[in-house]
Amino acid sequence: MRGAWAGRGLLTSKDGGSTWSDPADPANGAVFDISFSEHWSNDGRALAGMWQGVWATTDSGDSWYEVSSFESGGIGMISAVAISPDFASDQTYLAGGSYGVIFRSINARATWSNVADSSSLRRVVFHPGDGTIALAAAGDGLWRSTDGAATWSHTLSDEAVLDVVFRPLHNTVYASLAAEVIRSTDGGDSWHSYSPGLAATHLGALGVSEDGAGLFVANGAIPYRYDFDHSLWEALPAMPDGQSILRFAVSPDYDVDATLLGGQLMVFGPVQMVGKVLSEVRDSILLA
Helix, strand or coil: CHHHHHCCCECCCCCCCCCCCCCECCCCCCEEEEEECCCHHHHCCEEEEECCEEEEECCCCCCCEEEEEHHHCCCCCEEEEEECCCHHHHCCEEEEECCCCEEEECCCCCCCEEEECCCCEEEEEEECCEEEEEEEEECCEEEEECCCCCCCEEEECCCCCCEEEECCCCCCEEEECCCCEEEECCCCCCCEECCCCCCCCCEEEEEECCCCCCEEEEECCEEEEEECCCCEEEECCCCCCCCCEEEEEECCCHHHHCEEEEEEEECCCCCEEEEEEEEEECCEEEEC
């Protein structure tokens, strides 16, 4: 994990992932998570969770500034971040560490408070339309808050939850366990299995498009896509280099452009996060 210090930093693409900018500060930072504002097209705000701490942008990624870092006495080793959908009024950020603990700031970074002691945090998310509801995927299960992330309850504790993601602008949320995907249609209050046709034992990253047409889960280097026409999961070709998929980003217009981004951890040379574009052409996948 400490080797990830040599990561490439924050890169920006403004052409759907075809090309990427030079790294932004901190240029040698290892990026583990990025959260985009629900009002991104208007405020250009995003939050990045990094080994050094938390960085933010308010100009759509053209520049980044330090929100908090352990080098300056703040929080660091951040594996998951989230921005409240009501940020304009509540000024709330969330950040979680690979060593557990969910941190909350209600003044846009000035101070942080420890609001929950979880196991290693994999993902933290707000309900896209309701800033009072938040969920966290952790090594000791799923955590949920209904008061703007001020307090948390342990919703699922039978096994580790590897990822959790809301369908943008909807009440539906998906979570991945080691061998199962589960779904909630009430904002995470209740859950049921959503795994027909899924034969996997090492599930992880989830991704879902705003238009609802694209839903993916990673099983190591193999992406699975949910076939809504036949109500089952189908395996797609494995990533050629065999590296596990750590993050998905699905185009909001997936039904039109069929574009999926997958982030992997390269283990040769400096450890770094890289982006690959998977362009789906109906029943086949081309690596661009």
